[in-house]
Amino acid sequence: MSAASYNFAYLDEQSKRMIRRAILKAIAIPGYQVPFASREMPMPYGWGTGGIQVTAAILGPDDVLKVIDQGSDDTTNAVSIRAFFAKVADVKTTTATADATVIQTRHRVPETPLSDRQILVYQVPIPEPLRFLEPRETETRRLHALADYGLMHVKLYEDIAHHGHIATAYAYPVMVAGRYLMDPSPVPKFDNPKIGGCAALQLFGAGREKRIYAIPPYTRVVSLDFADYPFERYRQQGTCALCGADDTFLDEVVTDDKGGRMFICSDSDYCEKRRETASAKERPHD
Amino acid sequence: MPALSPAFANPVFDTQATFRAVMDAMARPGEIRAVPDALTPPAPLSPSAAALALTLLDYETPFWLDAALGEAEDVARWLRFHTGASVTANPSDAAFAFAADPLALPPLAAFSQGTPDFPDRSTTLVLQVAAFTGGLSLVLSGPGIASHRDFAPSPLAPGFADELRANAGRFPCGVDIVFAGPGSVAALPRSTRIEEDR
Numbered sequence: 419m420s421a422a423s424y425n426f427a428y429l430d431e432q433s434k435r436m437i438r439r440a441i442l443k444a445i446a447i448p449g450y451q452v453p454f455a456s457r458e459m460p461m462p463y464g465w466g467t468g469g470i471q472v473t474a475a476i477l478g479p480d481d482v483l484k485v486i487d488q489g490s491d492d493t494t495n496a497v498s499i500r501a502f503f504a505k506v507a508d509v510k511t512t513t514a515t516a517d518a519t520v521i522q523t524r525h526r527v528p529e530t531p532l533s534d535r536q537i538l539v540y541q542v543p544i545p546e547p548l549r550f551l552e553p554r555e556t557e558t559r560r561l562h563a564l565a566d567y568g569l570m571h572v573k574l575y576e577d578i579a580h581h582g583h584i585a586t587a588y589a590y591p592v593m594v595a596g597r598y599l600m601d602p603s604p605v606p607k608f609d610n611p612k613i614g615g616c617a618a619l620q621l622f623g624a625g626r627e628k629r630i631y632a633i634p635p636y637t638r639v640v641s642l643d644f645a646d647y648p649f650e651r652y653r654q655q656g657t658c659a660l661c662g663a664d665d666t667f668l669d670e671v672v673t674d675d676k677g678g679r680m681f682i683c684s685d686s687d688y689c690e691k692r693r694e695t696a697s698a699k700e701r702p703h704d
Numbered sequence: 705m706p707a708l709s710p711a712f713a714n715p716v717f718d719t720q721a722t723f724r725a726v727m728d729a730m731a732r733p734g735e736i737r738a739v740p741d742a743l744t745p746p747a748p749l750s751p752s753a754a755a756l757a758l759t760l761l762d763y764e765t766p767f768w769l770d771a772a773l774g775e776a777e778d779v780a781r782w783l784r785f786h787t788g789a790s791v792t793a794n795p796s797d798a799a800f801a802f803a804a805d806p807l808a809l810p811p812l813a814a815f816s817q818g819t820p821d822f823p824d825r826s827t828t829l830v831l832q833v834a835a836f837t838g839g840l841s842l843v844l845s846g847p848g849i850a851s852h853r854d855f856a857p858s859p860l861a862p863g864f865a866d867e868l869r870a871n872a873g874r875f876p877c878g879v880d881i882v883f884a885g886p887g888s889v890a891a892l893p894r895s896t897r898i899e900e901d902r
Contacts, residue, residue, distance in 0.1 A: 426716045435762055438723050439799075442760075443824040445730045446880040446893035448847045452824045476727065478720045534732075563820035595847050595895065597876060619731045634731045634848035634895075 427474040427507040433457050437475035437630070441621060444632035449594030450562070451545050451629040459625065466499060467625030469522050469541035476537065476621075477503065477520060482510045484518035489526040489667070489684035496524070513687050525588075527609040529666050529688040532618035534635060540603045542624035545631060547591045547601035567599045570642060578647055587652060593640045594633060607641065608651045608667045614639030656681040661692035706778065709744045711758055711786040718742075722759040726882060729891040734844045734855035736836050741887040746778035748804040750832045753884035754782075757830070761787035761800060768798035768815075768827070772805040801829045807861050812871045815879045823876040826894075832884045833857040840864060843900040844892070846872075852899060857883045857890065865901035872897055 425431065433455075440454040459467040477483070483503050487495040491513040499522060500511045512518050515530040522539040532538060548558045551569045561567070570591050577585045590607035592614075594600045602613055603622060613620065613633065620633040633639060643649040654668040659680040666688060668681040683689035712718035718740045725737035745754035761767060767789050773779045780791045783802075792798050795815045803809055809831070818826035833839070839858025842865060845851070861867075871878045871894055878894035 426720075431716065431719070432762055435719075435760060436764065438727070439760060439765070440824075441727060442730050442828065442880070443826075445727065445848075446895060447823055447876050448895060450823060450876060453822075476720075476724065478724060479717065559821050619728075632731075636850045637847040 424506045426479075427477050427503070428460075429457065429471065429474045433471075434475045437471055440630045441472065441475065441632065444621070444630050445619070445634055447598075448633055448637050449598030449600040449631060451624075451631045454628055454630050456625045456628040460502075461498075463626035464543065466495060466522070466524055466541035468623030468627075468630070469524070469539050469625075470499060470502070470623075471625060472539050472621050472623035472630060473503065473520060473522050474507070476539075477507050477509060479507075479509065481519045482512050482517055484512050484515060484521045484687075485523075486521065486526060486528065486685075486687075487524045488669075489528075490686040492686060514691075515685075515687050525604050525606075526667070526684060527605055527612045529683070529685040530691075531612075532616055534617040536618040538616075538618050538620045540605075540620065540622045542601070542603040542622045542629070543626070545601055545603075545622065545624040545627050545629040547589075547599050562598060565597060565599075567593075567642075570599060571644075574642060574644070574647075578644075584643065584647055584649075590649075591642050593642065595637050596640075599642075600631065600633075600639075602639075606652070606667055607649075608653050610639075610641045610649070611651065654681055658683045658689060661689045661696070663689070663692060705781075708778070708782050708785055709746070711743070712740070712755075713742065715758070718755070719759040722755045726756060726759070726889055726891065729882065729889050730848075730880065730893055732848045733846065733892055733896040734842075734849070734853040734890060736885070736888050736890045738888045746776060746782050748772055748776060748832075749779045749782070749802070750804070750884055750886070752887060752889055753802055753804075753830050753832050756882060756884060756889065757783055757800070757802065758786055760828075761789040763788045763790075765799035766790050766792040766797055768792050768795045768801040770801075770803035770805055770810075771808060773802055795827065798827045801827050802832075803829065804832045806831050806833060806857075806859055806864075809861065809864075812867050812879050813874075817874060817877040817879065820877065823878075826877065827879050829879050829881045830884055831857075831881055834859060834885070836883070836885050836888070836890060841900075841902040842868075842898055844896050845899050846896045848893075849896070855890065855892075857885070865898055868892065868896075868898050 641649040815827035
């Protein structure tokens with residue numbers, strides 16, 4: 419079916435303008451959550467409507483779009499969002515990280531380093547890092563205004579008191595450009611070091627919570643920690659059963675009901691590229 | 705009343721291209737990005753400033769014009785007709801401010817600064833400049849800049865570097881500035897620090 423009955427990239431032009439203005443403010447105030455008039459999208463809140471609205475507002479006909487869900491190009495959320503934009507914006511799509519100009523992601527940062535001509539769009543469920551510590555929006559807003567982030571340090575301290583280490587494994591809080599406390603969306607803390615100093619522009623969209631925030635390229639992003647309990651990356655001990663990588667973030671896959679399991683790269687494109695390179699090397703020249 | 709010149713021939717794609725240019729410029733302060741320049745707005749509104757207006761203004765965004773633009777009756781009429789935005793005489797009420805004469809600019813503090821709770825409720829200033837070289841030579845650093853970047857829009861008032869420093873000092877409040885040069889734009893968001901000026 420032809421999608422000619424939609425405006426380019428689904429949203430009407432006034433909605434795009436409103437989102438574009440919010441994006442400019444978000445870039446100018448790194449880590450600050452800009453309220454925006456989130457629109458109803460043809461899928462439920464929680465399926466990435468914030469990321470989709472940001473992507474729709476920035477996308478042009480020459481863009482090449484990649485969509486990942488927990489690192490993978492072939493899970494339901496990734497496939498359906500990719501198909502959505504192929505239909506309503508007629509853009510080229512790809513699974514290759516290096517070929518994409520816009521990458522929409524749910525809960526991972528690609529393993530391949532991003533370049534300065536790429537934009538990473540995160541889908542964010544709960545943008546407010548202080549929300550589970552202080553439920554009132556009026557109060558969290560005031561805490562951000564005063565840069566009063568003692569609550570979060572107490573939370574991390576309680577982690578240490580209960581567990582002996584900082585047990586927060588994902589959505590690990592960061593300070594952006596030394597000013598705003600920010601939730602990097604539920605990426606594993608393994609990905610936190612890739613967020614700071616990144617060459618690509620990073621945009622965050624929370625549809626249900628109606629917030630957009632951003633990290634400009636090469637911005638200082640620091641994971642909160644203590645001098646005696648420094649921030650540590652975490653990955654499963656092991657190597658990828660498919661490509662043999664020992665430095666990527668791994669998914670644990672249960673293979674039978676007798677305790678069998680394997681670890682594979684969470685980033686499906688990175689894993690495939692490594693296997694292609696390896697098999698090209700092994701193949702004899704004819 | 706003379707007929708108004710048309711807006712973008714293809715509003716969907718021309719505004720998208722303009723937005724990506726200004727978004728990229730805002731994300732990389734001091735870098736220069738080309739914008740579509742087929743517009744012929746009434747003088748002294750420049751084609752690149754007009755492209756920004758058509759991309760970002762609508763009924764939600766009151767705009768302010770400096771004396772040079774405000775005295776040309778057709779500029780406000782052109783902007784109102786094509787965007788639906790209303791004009792305001794008070795710079796602190798403006799979501800966007802347009803200035804054709806960078807040497808006769810009111811203090812940046814006269815524009816809306818946002819509040820500590822809502823720093824996004826501030827004015828974005830579109831400043832028309834003749835060139836991106838040969839002006840006040842600034843060395844920039846901060847978010848969006850790997851180490852340092854040179855930026856020399858022209859013309860700018862001699863005291864403008866101090867204005868910019870005071871503006872950055874009000875962070876997270878403050879105004880963001882988009883420089884509209886010939887066929888291109890560059891930006892100085894409030895987060896950018898001015899290391900040196902010569």
